[in-house]
Amino acid sequence: xxxxRAQKPVLSKEEKKILWKARLSPLKAWLYLxxxxxxxxxxxxxxxISTVRxxxxxxxxxxxxxxxxxxxxxxxxxxxxxxxxxxxxxxxxVVGYGGFKTALTNTILLTVITVPISTMLxxxxxxxxxxxxxxxxxxxxxxxxxxxTNTIAxxxxxxxxFQMIGPIKSPTSVGIINNIIEAFGGKPxxxxxxxxxYWANMTVLIIYIVWNALPFKILVLLGGLQGxxxxxxxxxxxxxxxxxxxxxxxxxxxxxxxxxxxxxTGFIGGFKEYxxxxxxxxxxxxxxxxxxxxxxxxxxxLVYDSIKSNQGEASAAALILFVIIFAVTMVNLYxxxxxVHY
Amino acid sequence: xxxxxxxxxxxxxAIVFYGVVVWITERKREVPQDDWMGQAVATKGMxxxxxxxxxxxxxxxxxxxxxxLYVFLVFMAIIVLFPFYWMLISSLxxxxxxxxxxxxxxxxxxxxxxxxxxxxxxxxDGMFIASDFDLKTLFLNTVLVGxxxxxxxxxxxxxxxxxxxxxEFKGKNALFAxxxxxxxxxxxxxxxxxxxxxxxxxxxTDKVGIFTALVVPFLVSVFYIYLLRQNFMQIxxxxxxxxxxxxxxxxxxLWKVMIxxxxxxxxxxxxxxMMGAWNxxxxxxxxxxxxxxxxxVGLRSAxxxxxxxxxxxxxxxxxxxxxxxxxxxxxxxxxxxxxxGVSRSGIKG
Numbered sequence: 001x002x003x004x005r006a007q008k009p010v011l012s013k014e015e016k017k018i019l020w021k022a023r024l025s026p027l028k029a030w031l032y033l034x035x036x037x038x039x040x041x042x043x044x045x046x047x048x049i050s051t052v053r054x055x056x057x058x059x060x061x062x063x064x065x066x067x068x069x070x071x072x073x074x075x076x077x078x079x080x081x082x083x084x085x086x087x088x089x090x091x092x093x094v095v096g097y098g099g100f101k102t103a104l105t106n107t108i109l110l111t112v113i114t115v116p117i118s119t120m121l122x123x124x125x126x127x128x129x130x131x132x133x134x135x136x137x138x139x140x141x142x143x144x145x146x147x148x149t150n151t152i153a154x155x156x157x158x159x160x161x162f163q164m165i166g167p168i169k170s171p172t173s174v175g176i177i178n179n180i181i182e183a184f185g186g187k188p189x190x191x192x193x194x195x196x197x198y199w200a201n202m203t204v205l206i207i208y209i210v211w212n213a214l215p216f217k218i219l220v221l222l223g224g225l226q227g228x229x230x231x232x233x234x235x236x237x238x239x240x241x242x243x244x245x246x247x248x249x250x251x252x253x254x255x256x257x258x259x260x261x262x263x264x265t266g267f268i269g270g271f272k273e274y275x276x277x278x279x280x281x282x283x284x285x286x287x288x289x290x291x292x293x294x295x296x297x298x299x300x301x302l303v304y305d306s307i308k309s310n311q312g313e314a315s316a317a318a319l320i321l322f323v324i325i326f327a328v329t330m331v332n333l334y335x336x337x338x339x340v341h342y
Numbered sequence: 343x344x345x346x347x348x349x350x351x352x353x354x355x356a357i358v359f360y361g362v363v364v365w366i367t368e369r370k371r372e373v374p375q376d377d378w379m380g381q382a383v384a385t386k387g388m389x390x391x392x393x394x395x396x397x398x399x400x401x402x403x404x405x406x407x408x409x410x411l412y413v414f415l416v417f418m419a420i421i422v423l424f425p426f427y428w429m430l431i432s433s434l435x436x437x438x439x440x441x442x443x444x445x446x447x448x449x450x451x452x453x454x455x456x457x458x459x460x461x462x463x464x465x466x467d468g469m470f471i472a473s474d475f476d477l478k479t480l481f482l483n484t485v486l487v488g489x490x491x492x493x494x495x496x497x498x499x500x501x502x503x504x505x506x507x508x509x510e511f512k513g514k515n516a517l518f519a520x521x522x523x524x525x526x527x528x529x530x531x532x533x534x535x536x537x538x539x540x541x542x543x544x545x546x547t548d549k550v551g552i553f554t555a556l557v558v559p560f561l562v563s564v565f566y567i568y569l570l571r572q573n574f575m576q577i578x579x580x581x582x583x584x585x586x587x588x589x590x591x592x593x594x595x596l597w598k599v600m601i602x603x604x605x606x607x608x609x610x611x612x613x614x615x616m617m618g619a620w621n622x623x624x625x626x627x628x629x630x631x632x633x634x635x636x637x638x639v640g641l642r643s644a645x646x647x648x649x650x651x652x653x654x655x656x657x658x659x660x661x662x663x664x665x666x667x668x669x670x671x672x673x674x675x676x677x678x679x680x681x682x683g684v685s686r687s688g689i690k691g
Contacts, residue, residue: 315535
């Protein structure tokens with residue numbers, strides 16, 4: 001005992017204080033992280049576990065095989081205390097709904113149509129902005145405006161612009177977009193009113209989604225263009241390459257990491273499309289007035305439709321959506337690995 | 343219609359003209375400094391005349407291309423701006439002017455009272471009932487949620503970013519990687535359970551509860567922690583050691599040195615967070631119901647109809663303007679900070 005004590009260096013009061021501080025330092029770090037970790041544990045980590053569990057809960061049936069409870073309701077009634085069984089029933093229910101096919105089709109169509117259009121347009125605008133000097137700042141600001149607007153609010157403006165006023169057979173006003181179409185010799189279309197066709201509605205949605213998606217893409221692509229070394233262009237000019245050739249052979253390859261980035265984020269955003277449809281058509285119908293069966297619903301809409309009534313199915317739908325997004329992103333990454341020049 | 347075409351044509355022409363003028367003046371400035379490219383051509387044995395002819399052809403081409411670029415950009419800019427323009431002029435029209443079969447591109451008379459109706463809930467003909475759209479309360483609710491959630495989340499974010507950037511503890515890198523991994527999961531996966539959680543906490547029945555449920559689940563944003571940590575790490579460690587030698591406490595160092603030095607990032611976070619509160623729809627709509635509405639939810643659920651069931655578009659557009667305008671103003675004055683944050687995230691709000 002004595003020898004042990006003797007081996008320990010004698011510390012002054014100051015030194016002891018410093019030593020204690022050093023020992024407490026990791027504790028302090030955890031203290032700083034405490035609020036973050038608590039919130040994340042409750043609202044991020046737990047949901048991952050719970051959502052997966054809810055999605056795989058089996059329905060509870062009586063002896064006759066009739067469904068008495070959905071798995072989640074039973075679990076709730078038992079206070080979380082029962083040996084639930086694992087099943088794919090919730091997934092089967094979701095996929096079996098008529099609304100599932102509609103939602104999946106709409107989501108895929110909207111994504112596949114809007115991502116190429118908005119990427120091409122954004123690329124053209126970014127290249128054009130990059131090759132002008134006067135007014136560039138002003139135009140850049142204008143093109144960024146849709147980003148800072150409220151998706152719901154501007155969706156209502158688009159709805160008003162495409163709206164006919166009065167009875168459909170003899171409207172008092174056909175709406176401003178139809179006025180413009182008429183001015184160019186076209187015929188007015190019933191875009192969003194009762195009895196409007198699916199593709200009329202989709203056209204409005206596509207225009208709005210592209211309008212909404214442009215700013216972010218332009219911002220990223222323009223940032224990429226400004227980092228391109230001017231020497232490549234000088235070299236191409238010396239060789240007498242045409243503008244078109246320069247665009248395809250130099251600009252696009254050099255920008256390919258940025259293009260890949262906006263395409264991948266575009267696909268992810270496209271599969272999560274929901275608020276733009278609510279903005280134009282409202283979440284009561286998810287379709288034009290008088291329509292039934294939520295004809296313009298999307299995958300995210302499907303999740304929110306059952307979030308209050310059947311959490312198991314909502315979770316299953318969310319997981320299906322997650323798997324789709326994950327798969328599509330993987331395919332995107334695989335393709336971009338082959339095509340992108342870093 | 344004709345007025346519209348004429349206005350846009352004049353606008354295009356003016357901008358094209360401006361572009362050409364500026365381009366010519368720019369060109370004059372650039373001519374003397376003909377660099378290595380010009381020399382390279384000259385050494386190939388071309389005569390001065392040939393060079394002149396080539397450059398003249400190029401000049402014409404260049405002007406044409408520039409004109410084309412401006413026409414394209416201005417055309418696209420008009421498309422982008424058109425909904426804003428239409429929203430503004432519609433909000434100042436009378437109901438009958440809005441419904442007229444021949445559209446007007448400028449209100450005949452400015453009906454500012456459309457905006458007044460949003461606050462006093464009566465109408466020109468006594469028909470308009472906006473009782474389901476209480477703008478004052480909606481604004482108040484939204485600002486309250488925005489300010490409180492921004493302040494709290496700034497504190498939480500700063501503390502966490504500081505711990506990750508400056509303090510040493512076991513498993514720091516693993517924990518940070520785990521946090522970053524959660525960013526890849528779509529929000530819908532969390533929403534379902536979070537809805538169940540907040541309802542089991544009793545946070546969806548009264549105003550205070552809903553307010554808490556609007557603020558607390560979104561206090562932590564891993565992306566903001568990441569952003570601020572990067573910023574904190576750029577501050578040299580020597581500053582920290584110097585402060586320690588002087589006997590400064592960690593909190594004081596954080597407050598006096600780290601926070602002022604990373605003010606731009608903190609401003610970006612503040613703006614994006616406020617914008618998020620202003621624009622959020624799905625979560626507030628899910629839990630708020632009619633008890634505690636935020637401005638976007640209120641706007642979407644209001645009917646803007648008169649007693650005859652006719653939609654009063656000018657008044658609806660006035661409401662849309664009041665919801666959209668604050669964001670546009672914030673953007674115009676604080677553009678730099680918003681674009682900084684956005685170009686790195688791709689997350690709206």
